[in-house]
Amino acid sequence: MMRAPLPSLRHLFNSATRIAAGVLAVIATLAPALAQQQQVRTADRINANTLTVISGNVNGTYLSIAYDLSAVLDDGDNLRILPVIGKGGGQNVVDVRYLKGIDLGITQAPLLEQLRRAGGLGDIHEKIAYIAKLFNEEMHLVVRSDITSIEQLQGKKVNFSDVGSGTQLSTRNIFALLGLKVEEVNLGQADAFEAMKRGEVAATVLIAGKPAGAMAKLKLTDGFRLLPVPYAKALQQSYLPSEFAAEEYPGLIEPGQKVPSIAVSAILVAYNWPKDTDRYQRIAKFINAFFPRVQAGDFSKAPRHPKWREINLTAVVPGWNRFPAAEDWLQRTRAQASSGRENFQKFLETRQKPSDATAMSAAERTRLFEEFEKWNQLRATNR
Secondary structure, three states, rough: OOOOOOHHHHHHHHHHHHHHHHHHHHHHHHHHHHHHHHHHHHHHHHHOOOOEEOOOOOOOOHHHHHHHHHHOOOOOOOOOOEEEEEOOOOHHHHHHHHHOOOOOEOOOOHHHHHHHHHHOOOHHHHHHEEEEEEEEEEEEEEEEEOOOOHHHEEEEEEEEOOOHHHHHHHHHHHHHHOOOOOOEEEOOHHHHHHHHOOOOOOOOOEEEEOOOHHHHOOOOHHHHOOOOOOOOHHOOOOOOEEEOOOOOOOOOOOHHHHHHEEEEEHHHHOOOOOOOOOHHHHHHHHHHHHHHHHHHOOOOOOOOOOOHHHOOOOOOOOOOOHHHHHHHHHHHHHHHHHHHHHHHHHHHHHHOOOHHEEEEEEHHHHHHHHHHHHHHHHHHHHH
């Protein structure tokens, strides 16, 4: 039996070359598709972990607060907060309700009820939920120096700030409650200051957290005055008493003096998505990152805005629903706090009498708490 002739080296080389070329052709065909799939996965991951928060303009506090959210919470592609410049509290509610791509918004608590009563936003009570009370916003009423009381504004032109802003809507309500009838104009604060210098406008209003940048450069010597706002009985259901100090606006207030005013609560709101949606899960992820950092004091440190020191996660907005993920987080925290108190009491019982614990010095309490932490960790490892 004769054997078949062995293939020549040239034949083997040519075959290997054809195979390699085929493999390369397949790779060349698949590479763009694989790269595209990778790009899609990257885009999906980034979008799934990115939230937008509609805020305000440079005149107020909202934009600084939104920036602080981004500065503290951004974690690469795992979580990103994108601040969006907005018109202010009133328009922000509309944008959270209807504008595609807006997840969160900052507004004033009384505006929710005002907008519900006004109608036009559908079942806003079911569609908008609050996450937390952030801080108080003070009413800045700046007038020409020839005006000495709020009553003197009757019938005069007063700037209510931008159309759709929280300042506009709240000032309308406040002036109505005070019985003041003025001619409303709508200008940015810088334009309003110039109009006041020309005598075209008697006053301008800005409701924002103090110190507000738009007001910080004003001076008594330039013909401006920060006018007191009385805490009248008609205002007490929806607004809070407040005041401005000389160190907050040194150009407008004499040293040692204070100017009384009123304030309103600023809150963080979200669209009330169903729990089984990606948008709900995205907001829940934000809450589970945001609330612990508030508790840790990360928003109260410099260079964050000083208004963060007023945040109250447990404060309730009467008549409105808290976003479910926020309520769930608070309930878990309350349960953990209750359990922690019980554990600390058990620890005290293992160390000394409770009567001795009440007489401890600060140093002794600190030392004892550190021992408690170690004791608690030991219990956890032995379970």
